[in-house]
Amino acid sequence: MPFIFLIIxxxxxxxxxxxxxxxxxxxxxISLVGSVLFFLGTIGHALWVFSFPDQRQSIQPWFLFxxxxxxxxxxxxxxxMTAMFVSHKYxxxxxxxxxxxxxxxxxxxxxxxxxxxxxxxxxAADHMIMMWVALESSTLATTLLVxxxxxxxxxxAAWKYIVLCSTGLLVGLLGILLFFVALSxxxxxxxxxxxxxxxxxxxxxxxxxxxxxxxxxxxxLCVGIGTKVGLVPVHNWLxxxxxxxxxxxxxxxxxxxxxxxxxxxxRFKFIIDGLLGDSSWTNHFxxxxxxxxxxxxxxxTLRQKNYKRLLAYSSIEHMGxxxxxxxxxxxxxxxxxxxxxxxxxxxxxxxxxxxxxLHSYHTTHIGEIHGLRKRMPKTSTIFLFGLxxxxxxxxxxxxxxxxxxxxxGTQSALIPTLLVGVGLxxxxxxxxxxxxxxxxxxxxxxxxxxxxxxxxxxxxxxxxQMILLVSLSGFALTHAGQQMFLMIINSVIxxxx
Amino acid sequence: xxxxxxxxxxxxxxxxxxxxxxxxxGVALRSYILASTTLGLLILILGYRESSLHLLALxxxxxxxxVLLIPTFMQYFFSLSGVRPQIGSRSKPTxxxxxSFIIILFVSITLVFFGNGHFLxxxxxxxxxxxxxxxxxxxxxxxxxSTYGQLFGILMIENAFSLLIxxxxxxxxLSIEFWLLCTALVAWMIMHxxxxxxRAVFGVETVSTLNELSE
Numbered sequence: 001m002p003f004i005f006l007i008i009x010x011x012x013x014x015x016x017x018x019x020x021x022x023x024x025x026x027x028x029x030i031s032l033v034g035s036v037l038f039f040l041g042t043i044g045h046a047l048w049v050f051s052f053p054d055q056r057q058s059i060q061p062w063f064l065f066x067x068x069x070x071x072x073x074x075x076x077x078x079x080x081m082t083a084m085f086v087s088h089k090y091x092x093x094x095x096x097x098x099x100x101x102x103x104x105x106x107x108x109x110x111x112x113x114x115x116x117x118x119x120x121x122x123x124a125a126d127h128m129i130m131m132w133v134a135l136e137s138s139t140l141a142t143t144l145l146v147x148x149x150x151x152x153x154x155x156x157a158a159w160k161y162i163v164l165c166s167t168g169l170l171v172g173l174l175g176i177l178l179f180f181v182a183l184s185x186x187x188x189x190x191x192x193x194x195x196x197x198x199x200x201x202x203x204x205x206x207x208x209x210x211x212x213x214x215x216x217x218x219x220x221l222c223v224g225i226g227t228k229v230g231l232v233p234v235h236n237w238l239x240x241x242x243x244x245x246x247x248x249x250x251x252x253x254x255x256x257x258x259x260x261x262x263x264x265x266x267r268f269k270f271i272i273d274g275l276l277g278d279s280s281w282t283n284h285f286x287x288x289x290x291x292x293x294x295x296x297x298x299x300x301t302l303r304q305k306n307y308k309r310l311l312a313y314s315s316i317e318h319m320g321x322x323x324x325x326x327x328x329x330x331x332x333x334x335x336x337x338x339x340x341x342x343x344x345x346x347x348x349x350x351x352x353x354x355x356x357x358l359h360s361y362h363t364t365h366i367g368e369i370h371g372l373r374k375r376m377p378k379t380s381t382i383f384l385f386g387l388x389x390x391x392x393x394x395x396x397x398x399x400x401x402x403x404x405x406x407x408x409g410t411q412s413a414l415i416p417t418l419l420v421g422v423g424l425x426x427x428x429x430x431x432x433x434x435x436x437x438x439x440x441x442x443x444x445x446x447x448x449x450x451x452x453x454x455x456x457x458x459x460x461x462x463x464x465q466m467i468l469l470v471s472l473s474g475f476a477l478t479h480a481g482q483q484m485f486l487m488i489i490n491s492v493i494x495x496x497x
Numbered sequence: 498x499x500x501x502x503x504x505x506x507x508x509x510x511x512x513x514x515x516x517x518x519x520x521x522x523g524v525a526l527r528s529y530i531l532a533s534t535t536l537g538l539l540i541l542i543l544g545y546r547e548s549s550l551h552l553l554a555l556x557x558x559x560x561x562x563x564v565l566l567i568p569t570f571m572q573y574f575f576s577l578s579g580v581r582p583q584i585g586s587r588s589k590p591t592x593x594x595x596x597s598f599i600i601i602l603f604v605s606i607t608l609v610f611f612g613n614g615h616f617l618x619x620x621x622x623x624x625x626x627x628x629x630x631x632x633x634x635x636x637x638x639x640x641x642x643s644t645y646g647q648l649f650g651i652l653m654i655e656n657a658f659s660l661l662i663x664x665x666x667x668x669x670x671l672s673i674e675f676w677l678l679c680t681a682l683v684a685w686m687i688m689h690x691x692x693x694x695x696r697a698v699f700g701v702e703t704v705s706t707l708n709e710l711s712e
Contacts, residue, residue, distance in 0.1 A: 127670070129673050129677070130673050133673070133676045133677055137683075143687050151698075152699065155691065155699075156695075156710050158691055159707055163651070166651055170654050173658055177658075177662065177665060177667065180665060184665075184666075195667070195669070240710045243710070
């Protein structure tokens with residue numbers, strides 16, 4: 001079973017990183033090899049899950065391997081591998097600038113692998129409490145990565161991150177416990193399986209439950225896990241953490257962590273929809289949080305002076321779009337999954353580019369950056385293409401996902417869809433304005449501006465991401481692609497057999 | 498046995514209030530240890546009454562983690578750095594206690610009259626203690642002036658959830674309980690390391706100094 005490797009590899013590499021902090025060359029090599037093996041493991045795991053007739057397999061009470069989890073695992077594997085490759089150069093540059101030392105670099109790799117492990121366990125957990133522990137572990141594994149620079153702002157961001165996310169997740173835990181209360185009805189019969197996702201996938205009959213308690217539980221879950229997703233108004237940690245974290249870690253937080261938390265919330269939505277026999281009640285919440293996130297984040301992009309925070313608000317906006325998509329029936333759900341995949345490829349690309357810009361200009365302030373296209377032609381060109389992809393320009397897969405979401409939305413929720421459309425236009429303006437402000441020529445000539453930028457491993461990774469993005473668009477339009485996404489949705493929707 | 502439950506539940510709320518309303522680190526730590534001891538004893542007694550090996554093991558684990566490991570590490574790390582942190586609170590102890598009483602009253606009335614019978618099958622007093630201590634711990638988190646005050650707030654909320662899980666009769670596999678306890682321990686360690694770095698960089702550990710990141 002390939003899943004074993006997804007647990008063993010991060011554990012071994014993390015152990016070595018913490019145990020041998022002085023052997024930094026070895027740690028760097030083993031991290032690169034480990035990340036490649038990890039990605040190969042996710043491919044093997046996905047193939048293994050899709051080989052089952054109903055695309056799911058559970059090892060009770062521990063794991064539930066379904067197509068949705070396998071698909072997300074694949075995304076985690078890809079983003080993690082690219083982030084580790086970019087980290088290699090990023091950390092060497094940091095050391096050259098005197099911002100880092102060998103022990104911190106070793107701990108960086110150790111925590112990064114633990115973070116990947118936490119993500120995999122969150123996606124594969126069958127027991128809701130185990131899922132919660134894994135999600136909270138992801139916060140713990142990344143807190144010191146957010147504080148990596150050791151500067152005032154990064155320490156502040158890390159503190160806000162751990163306090164707000166942990167508190168939010170505790171609200172989510174209360175939601176899980178009330179979910180239990182709603183279904184157990186005060187009795188202790190069959191309580192053991194109520195908190196297992198697999199319990200709800202093949203029920204003979206709909207169990208008796210308290211509707212009000214179930215609804216309160218869902219609201220708490222939306223608020224609690226929504227904190228981790230970065231949904232407005234419980235998003236406060238996100239711009240700070242993304243803005244102050246090393247670029248490869250920002251990429252993982254944005255590309256993977258937010259999406260994984262959203263998938264957890266969606267799993268609860270499917271179960272509650274099934275129990276209520278109707279999805280309209282939960283859809284209202286998803287539409288509300290989705291539209292609010294898109295609009296607020298779009299407006300905030302207009303006033304950002306820091307390009308990493310700009311990208312962070314863009315992440316909130318995209319999580320809002322995906323959340324909105326999940327409220328629009330099966331076709332909307334497929335579009336939302338496509339959107340998550342596209343965002344997970346593109347946003348890391350932009351964060352990797354932001355890391356290159358930071359090391360060249362030594363600032364994250366848009367106003368202090370001039371002549372980006374002249375000084376960093378390769379980075380800025382890939383950054384621009386990535387940005388256009390993020391703004392849903394064809395052939396980006398986000399064009400397809402947003403087109404489907406907006407088309408579906410006009411049929412079932414016209415006004416919210418119009419608001420999302422307005423938000424998308426505002427965010428596009430905000431993001432492009434940020435890029436073109438950085439590209440403006442300076443009034444005085446800087447000696448660095450005339451230097452030629454060399455191809456680096458980061459550029460190669462970014463180009464690979466662009467190729468994957470376009471390939472994903474093509475794959476989504478094929479019959480096989482559509483079948484795969486249908487299988488993913490079918491594997492997690494509540495069934496009464 | 499029921500009398501013992503009543504005494505321990507009341508004791509738990511009392512120690513939770515004491516942790517929330519103090520300004521001094523030493524008192525907060527002692528109150529946290531006593532609240533955790535009460536929690537561990539509650540689980541052990543329930544395990545004994547129901548002849549549940551699972552609960553007995555969980556009670557022991559709770560005592561090991563929350564009464565021995567976390568406080569010992571706390572003492573050890575502070576003796577290493579030679580620093581005695583301040584808790585601090587935006588509200589005076591009297592006001593905190595007053596608000597805590599209101600929370601307890603509110604939770605009691607809500608559960609007795611609007612609980613729809615869901616909580617009455619379990620020990621009602623433990624449930625009241627659990628929900629009330631979630632409120633009191635949140636209060637302490639909101640009012641905390643220093644990073645260590647917030648740290649205690651989160652530890653107390655985690656304790657309150659353990660009590661809630663017990664009150665609702667939810668039983669997980671023991672290894673999941675073990676992971677939950679490990680998460681609390683690791684969370685404490687990470688927050689402690691971060692607090693230490695904040696004090697080293699900012700000179701103080703008050704939350705109000707963490708205000709550079711804003712829109």
